[in-house]
Amino acid sequence: MTVTSSITKIVDARGLSCPLPIVKTALAIRELASGEVIEVLATDPGSTKDFIAWSKATGHELVESTVDGNVFRYILRKK
Amino acid sequence: MTATITRPVGPTALVEPLDEPAGLGAVKPRELIIVAESGDLERTWATTILASTAAAGEMKVSIFFTFWGLFALVRPEVRLTGTNWMQRMLAMMNRPGIDHAKLSKLNFAGMGPWMMKKLAKQYGVAEPRELLEMAQALGVRLIPCQMSMDMMGIRADQLIDGVEPAVGAAAALELMTSADASLFI
Numbered sequence: 001m002t003v004t005s006s007i008t009k010i011v012d013a014r015g016l017s018c019p020l021p022i023v024k025t026a027l028a029i030r031e032l033a034s035g036e037v038i039e040v041l042a043t044d045p046g047s048t049k050d051f052i053a054w055s056k057a058t059g060h061e062l063v064e065s066t067v068d069g070n071v072f073r074y075i076l077r078k079k
Numbered sequence: 080m081t082a083t084i085t086r087p088v089g090p091t092a093l094v095e096p097l098d099e100p101a102g103l104g105a106v107k108p109r110e111l112i113i114v115a116e117s118g119d120l121e122r123t124w125a126t127t128i129l130a131s132t133a134a135a136g137e138m139k140v141s142i143f144f145t146f147w148g149l150f151a152l153v154r155p156e157v158r159l160t161g162t163n164w165m166q167r168m169l170a171m172m173n174r175p176g177i178d179h180a181k182l183s184k185l186n187f188a189g190m191g192p193w194m195m196k197k198l199a200k201q202y203g204v205a206e207p208r209e210l211l212e213m214a215q216a217l218g219v220r221l222i223p224c225q226m227s228m229d230m231m232g233i234r235a236d237q238l239i240d241g242v243e244p245a246v247g248a249a250a251a252l253e254l255m256t257s258a259d260a261s262l263f264i
Contacts, residue, residue, distance in 0.1 A: 026135030
């Protein structure tokens, strides 16, 4: 089973500025069980570095960080 | 081969339970205290952005609202606070509630804040009220200053839901000295 097929929740933070992509993800990940996977979509270019820092600070694993056009996509696994 | 993890025993382990959310390998979550002294829109914005982001990063966050900052905690439907004419005059010239914060410069009788909020909406930036609500949902403690409440005549029932009991300067200093970072905004 791939990581993408096991996504439990999606956070659509497209069009939102700092710190909303991170804050909305933090709110959403609280409802997940340990090991569950969340997908975040964002357009804020600062979010790439923010998610690296956030993953480091919280311990939630940043499984994937990709960009398609102006949409950034992050896959995170709850610790 | 199985690895053996040695965990600290003694007072540290007793004070901070190991199942408490913490950063990579850290035993104790980092703590942030913000002293929100200013009621200015741009500073209230900074306070709520930092508090919500820190809480999102699983830091333990407290905000101590004092002086002009206290007005941000007043319920939106409360138009006037205070019991004597001076306190009421103060609330009349400085309308309570986080939605009514003024800019420290370029306020232009409300034109400045109106433009800032219009820009914020356009660029997907959350307003201080929304950020404060999210901060609360993430467990940020909101602590009002007792002295400011007394002097400005603001009652506890006039403050938004979820605010903690008011404390004094000594309790605020205790929070500041025990935190990993403290900010005066």
